[in-house]
Amino acid sequence: MINTITLNPSLDYIVKVNNFKVDELNRSVGEQIYAGGKGINVSIVLKNLGVENTALGYVAGFTGDEILRQIKEHDVDCDFVKLENGLSRINVKLKSDGETEINGSGPDITEEDLKSLYRKISKLGKGDFLILSGSIPKSIPDDIYENIMKALLYSGVEFIVDATKDLLLNVLKYRPFLIKPNHHELAEMFNVEIKGDEDIIKYAKKLQEMGAKNVLISMAGDGAILITENGEALKRDVPKGTLKNSVGAGDSMVAGFLAGYLKNHDIKEAFKMGVATGSASAFSEELATEKEVNELLAKMN
Numbered sequence: 538m539i540n541t542i543t544l545n546p547s548l549d550y551i552v553k554v555n556n557f558k559v560d561e562l563n564r565s566v567g568e569q570i571y572a573g574g575k576g577i578n579v580s581i582v583l584k585n586l587g588v589e590n591t592a593l594g595y596v597a598g599f600t601g602d603e604i605l606r607q608i609k610e611h612d613v614d615c616d617f618v619k620l621e622n623g624l625s626r627i628n629v630k631l632k633s634d635g636e637t638e639i640n641g642s643g644p645d646i647t648e649e650d651l652k653s654l655y656r657k658i659s660k661l662g663k664g665d666f667l668i669l670s671g672s673i674p675k676s677i678p679d680d681i682y683e684n685i686m687k688a689l690l691y692s693g694v695e696f697i698v699d700a701t702k703d704l705l706l707n708v709l710k711y712r713p714f715l716i717k718p719n720h721h722e723l724a725e726m727f728n729v730e731i732k733g734d735e736d737i738i739k740y741a742k743k744l745q746e747m748g749a750k751n752v753l754i755s756m757a758g759d760g761a762i763l764i765t766e767n768g769e770a771l772k773r774d775v776p777k778g779t780l781k782n783s784v785g786a787g788d789s790m791v792a793g794f795l796a797g798y799l800k801n802h803d804i805k806e807a808f809k810m811g812v813a814t815g816s817a818s819a820f821s822e823e824l825a826t827e828k829e830v831n832e833l834l835a836k837m838n
């Protein structure tokens with residue numbers, strides 16, 4: 538069983554504005570609304586790649602209803618805790634000359650809601666993967682990811698964690714199967730300036746020493762570096778293509794990596810599939826489809 542947890546899902550409101558100007562009325566030239574949040578994106582891409590999985594987390598209000606409707610439209614199983622109050626957030630992704638994002642803070646989650654989530658994950662066991670992705674709402678204690686992993690420590694569940702700063706650093710002792718910070722997040726975690734691949738490898742290896750089994754550092758259009766469980770450092774460039782929408786590229790990479798790994802447990806194939814899937818999403822308005830991923834895979838060595 539593969540499960541994703543999105544503690545703070547969103548509706549991503551993608552709005553395109555030509556020559557956006559602050560302090561003026563801008564009119565959009567295109568708008569889309571997609572269910573988002575990192576774990577949900579991972580779930581949708583896994584499903585697109587033929588990997589059955591269940592999306593877990595919290596939803597609230599009419600925005601939560603729309604998030605669930607869209608997840609079901611993607612044919613992804615879901616088992617969210619529905620909050621009694623508040624609204625799932627709307628995250629604004631403004632596309633003009635560059636990409637500007639405003640992510641909401643999300644609804645309040647009570648002790649009882651937390652217990653409901655723990656009840657759902659208590660059924661997981663050996664051979665299952667649990668993907669913990671994204672930020673956590675302010676009302677949840679910030680050791681939630683490590684507590685979830687601690688609760689499942691002897692269950693045999695493998696964890697994938699895509700989070701930043703302490704949220705990520707604090708789970709390393711529970712030996713996640715995979716972590717995927719981007720190179721900016723890596724620099725931020727060690728409070729250093731990263732000047733090139735050598736620095737990336739050096740600090741990624743530190744994360745491995747702290748407990749992570751496989752460390753995948755994404756670098757947007759510059760590809761990715763993987764430190765495998767046996768300490769090998771691998772680098773991949775991205776395939777050629779035109780950037781259309783990078784929102785969810787990192788989540789797609791995580792989904793692609795896992796889908797690739799599940800085929801025959803070959804970590805190099807997983808890496809290749811991760812890069813192809815991240816790029817396929819970056820080259821598409823929506824999240825990558827299997828066809829788009831296969832087209833890029835065919836172009837990669």
Ligand SMILES: Nc1ncnc2c1ncn2[C@@H]1O[C@H](COP(=O)(O)OP(=O)(O)OP(=O)(O)O)[C@@H](O)[C@H]1O
Binds near residue numbers: 720759775787816819
């Ligand atoms: N401009 C791009 N061109 C080609 N591939 C890209 C581009 N941006 C992202 N990708 C692909 O997606 C992967 C993950 O991208 P990135 O490093 O931006 O992740 P991220 O910061 O977690 O992204 P996000 O938070 O937007 O989902 C990259 O390693 C690459 O394979």
Ligand SMILES: O=P(O)(O)OC[C@@]1(O)O[C@H](CO)[C@@H](O)[C@@H]1O
Binds near residue numbers: 573578628640670671
């Ligand atoms: O606020 P978080 O949880 O860090 O990130 C949320 C988010 O930006 O991540 C996804 C892209 O990776 C989007 O679908 C979503 O809006």
